[in-house]
Amino acid sequence: MTILQTRKFAIRLAAACALAACASGAFAQNTIQVANIQELSGTGATAGTNFRNGVELAIKEINASGGILGKKIESAISDTQSNPGVAKAMAAKAVDNGVIAVFGPGFSGSMIVSMAETRRGETPNFTGAEATAITAQGNPFVFRTSFSQVNAMPKLARYVAANLKAKTIAVIFVNNDFGKGGRDAFMKSAEANGIKIVADISTEPGQVDWSAPVLKAKQSNPDAVFVYTNEEESARALRELRKQGWTKPILGETVLPSQKVIELAGESANGILAHVGLTVDAPIPSMRAFRAKFEKEYKYIPDHNGIKGYTSVYMFKAGVEKAGKLDRIAIAKALHGLTIPVAKEPGVLMDVTIDDKGDLDRESFIVEVKNGKQEVKEILPALGKKQ
Numbered sequence: 001m002t003i004l005q006t007r008k009f010a011i012r013l014a015a016a017c018a019l020a021a022c023a024s025g026a027f028a029q030n031t032i033q034v035a036n037i038q039e040l041s042g043t044g045a046t047a048g049t050n051f052r053n054g055v056e057l058a059i060k061e062i063n064a065s066g067g068i069l070g071k072k073i074e075s076a077i078s079d080t081q082s083n084p085g086v087a088k089a090m091a092a093k094a095v096d097n098g099v100i101a102v103f104g105p106g107f108s109g110s111m112i113v114s115m116a117e118t119r120r121g122e123t124p125n126f127t128g129a130e131a132t133a134i135t136a137q138g139n140p141f142v143f144r145t146s147f148s149q150v151n152a153m154p155k156l157a158r159y160v161a162a163n164l165k166a167k168t169i170a171v172i173f174v175n176n177d178f179g180k181g182g183r184d185a186f187m188k189s190a191e192a193n194g195i196k197i198v199a200d201i202s203t204e205p206g207q208v209d210w211s212a213p214v215l216k217a218k219q220s221n222p223d224a225v226f227v228y229t230n231e232e233e234s235a236r237a238l239r240e241l242r243k244q245g246w247t248k249p250i251l252g253e254t255v256l257p258s259q260k261v262i263e264l265a266g267e268s269a270n271g272i273l274a275h276v277g278l279t280v281d282a283p284i285p286s287m288r289a290f291r292a293k294f295e296k297e298y299k300y301i302p303d304h305n306g307i308k309g310y311t312s313v314y315m316f317k318a319g320v321e322k323a324g325k326l327d328r329i330a331i332a333k334a335l336h337g338l339t340i341p342v343a344k345e346p347g348v349l350m351d352v353t354i355d356d357k358g359d360l361d362r363e364s365f366i367v368e369v370k371n372g373k374q375e376v377k378e379i380l381p382a383l384g385k386k387q
Contacts (some may be wrong), residue, residue, distance in 0.1 A: 027354035032073045034059075034316075034325060035094035037104040037114070039301040042082025043206050044107045046231045046260045047305045051128055052077060054297050054309025055103050060297075062313065068320050073313075080105050087114040095121030101316050101325055102126070106305065108134065108177040115142050124280050126316060126334050128308035130254075131181035135357045141332050141359040142312030143315065145308040149185035149275040151359060152253055155380050156275035157189035159366050164195050164249055164273075166224045170199035170217035172237060174207075174229040182228040182253065190226075192222060207233055208242035217241075227256055235264030242268040249273055258303040269369045273377075277364045278349075281374040286342055286349045307349065315340065315354070353384065 036055050039048030051162050056075060063072045064096030076094070080087035087110035094102050101124045104109055115134070118125035118141055125142050127134065132149050135142060153357040160166050169190060173183035179202075187197050199220035201213050207229075214237065217225050227237050227250060234256050241250060252274040255261065259280075262269045280302055281293035290310060294302040315335070320326065322334035339353040366378040 002053070020146060030071055032068060032071050033097070033099045034073060034075050034187075034319075035090070035099045035102045036075045036077045036089060036157050037080060037090045037094065037102060038077070039082045039105060039107055039110070040077075040079035042080075042119055043230060043232070044080070044082040044105075044110075046303075047106050047128070048080070048082075048104070050260075050303050050305035051060065051104060051309035053105050053294070054207065054302065054306040054311075055313055056309075057294060057297055058310045058313035061293075061347070062317060067109055068317050069324075069326065070307075071210050071326070075103075075202045080107070080110055082107060082110070084113045085109070088117060089277075090346070091117035091125075094118075095123055099123060100328060102128055103309065103316075103333070105129070106308075108181065111142075112177060115139055118142075118317055122328050122332070124316065124319065124328060126312035128312075129178070131177045132179060132185060133177070135359050138357070140336070140358075141328075143312075143335055143354060145312040145315065146254065146304070146360075147364065148359050149182045149253075150276060151361070151383060152275055152364070153182070153185040153189040154192075156234060156251065156253060156366075157193045157195065159275065159378070159380075160190070160224065160251060161193035161195055164224065166195060166249065167197045167250070168198045168220075168222040168224075170201065170220045170222040170225045171197055172201045172203060172217055172225060172227050172229065172234060172239050174205055175202045175222055176205050178230070179203075179228055186226060186228065186253075203233065203260055204238075205228060205230060205233070208236065211244075213237070213239045214246070216246050218246065222248070224251050226251045226254060229255070231255060231258060231260045231366065232264065234258075234261045235269075238265040238268040254278070254304050257367055258305075259301050259302075260303055262369060262374075266372075268290070270371065272369045274367055275364060275380075276304060276374070277362075278304045279374050279376065281367070282365055282376055282379075284350065286346055290349055311348050311352075315352070316343055320343050340348060351382075353382070 091114035111129040173179040319335040323330040
């Protein structure tokens with residue numbers, strides 16, 4: 001190749017590269033890139049799969065209706081394997097790829113370590129994780145799609161004291177960030193309502209043998225037992241409680257009466273009482289419509305994690321539309337203090353307010369499991385309203 005030919009080739013190559021860059025830029029400007037980072041294997045697979053499916057269903061709907069600000073959403077799905085180190089690496093990769101938002105992870109321990117990466121990238125990060133420490137750190141880019149433990153537990157404790165008249169409770173919790181945070185919040189709320197904790201029982205993630213924890217709870221002779229563990233462990237705990245003849249109230253929060261636990265525990269789940277922030281069995285038309293759409297798409301009944309994933313995308317949409325542009329910092333600022341009514345954005349399913357820390361407030365429910373499904377016993381007002 002002559003010098004002249006080499007120069008012409010170089011010019012053509014440069015022009016082709018410039019054209020490709022322009023095309024790539026145009027493509028990026030016409031899509032909204034997000035990351036869906038979930039526990040799709042390991043101990044968190046049930047929660048993560050539901051959250052992922054909820055996110056993807058919302059994205060499908062939004063894209064079908066024209067997208068956000070006229071742009072379609074594209075989602076990259078990653079599996080944390082229920083491992084905090086993997087979750088952190090996935091979040092770092094998403095930030096380095098320039099995504100506009102990250103959805104997940106859902107495990108509190110994974111979220112606590114991975115949200116440092118989304119903060120570094122100034123990227124809005126939506127999570128169903130409930131540990132108090134997540135928003136207590138003052139990260140301006142973290143937004144919950146569920147109640148924090150410090151908002152949920154007072155509602156349950158007030159109900160137990162006022163309605164069940166329980167004076168003593170045995171607490172069984174899982175020894176991880178999720179479990180310890182919930183245990184601390186519940187114990188504080190219980191004691192504030194005059195309820196004495198007579199047993200404080202720690203269990204391990206993935207624990208199979210529940211005979212000893214249940215026996216210890218029974219021997220403390222409480223008026224009720226509070227179970228705060230992951231889905232599979234919760235089902236095992238319920239089966240063992242029934243096996244050992246437990247007939248007094250079994251109390252829990254969102255996980256205990258979830259659809260997966262009910263399926264795994266069978267008849268042992270009947271009779272449990274719990275506070276839940278979200279349930280597809282709520283007597284709310286928007287929630288029933290969501291359940292029908294989810295079942296049609298995925299051929300199973302979603303749990304609270306499916307709702308969290310679904311509503312998180314619509315929260316993001318509301319933030320983008322308020323900001324009026326695809327600017328990560330502007331979106332985060334727009335979300336703080338934002339009230340999103342269902343009348344304006346049906347996809348949030350229930351009127352919701354996001355505070356300055358990224359925590360949310362809305363109505364919630366006391367449910368009882370009867371005949372293998374949740375039945376709403378009482379609708380509790382948002383904390384911002386009079387109890």
